[in-house]
Amino acid sequence: MQIEIPKTQFIGQLNESVVSRSGPRGLAMLTRHSFPNRHIFNSISDEYHDIGFTQMGGRVRRRTPEEQYSFMRYCAQEGLRVIPPFGINRSAIDLPFLGHAETLDIFMAHADVASAEKVAHDLLLDMSQAHQKGVVYGDRWSKNILVDPKYGPMHIDFDLEISGPVSADLDLAQMGYYILCGGKGKVISIIAQFLGRIESLDSLHNIETFLRGHARHFFERPTYGHVMEETETVIDSMFHIHEQLKYS
Secondary structure, eight states: OEEEOOGGGGBOSSEEEEEEEETTTOEEEEEEOSSOOHHHHHHHHHHHHHTTTGGGTOEEEEOOHHHHHHHHHHHHHTTOSBOOOOEEETTEEEEOOOTTOEEHHHHHHHOOHHHHHHHHHHHHHHHHHHHHTTOOOOOOOGGGEEEETTTEEEEOOOOEEEESTTHHHHHHHHHHHHHHHHHGGGTHHHHHHHHHTOOOHHHHHHHHHHHHHHHHHTTTOTTTOSOHHHHHHHHHHHHHHHHHHHTO
């Protein structure tokens, strides 16, 4: 028997996740679109330029399904919060089925403060650990992160690769921004506390640029916009925490 759930929850910009449950373990097939989506990729390139990433030497490229599979498998083996793939068949990547998971934005909207802070902390800590292992996730927006009642937040969909000297800083800023979009006032403190502990002042300034760039780029968007004030609060707070720790 096969039980399908709505596809729209898992349709990305370059990948389409056909999610179904089949057999005792369950499979979710992450399938690459059969058409090139050039206009979507151009829109993504414009976004990364507008937030300041490409001007600072950043690069964006599309991974092949085989590259995605290898990347996800490596991350999972390293103990990172990436759903481990079972296998790959042409352009389809088989993943465990998380039938009770919600995307980050949906989870954050109804979570209480403690739950929202826990997920925010787990995501930022995991990303920091990934960077220590030389892994940069890239493209960490809300629909690419599932929050499962048992496993907590888990990453899917790595169709985009970012690279360059400030890619880790963009990774953190992007993660922080989408956590903020979903959780707003519930997560401002935890984001600022985590980012404020980053030792490199250069990295903090890069993160400031990218946070502000995201808020500006998405300013009028109904889902991921209208958080300019919250973004500025995070920026001010993280620098304040950084200064306090420097002189403590």
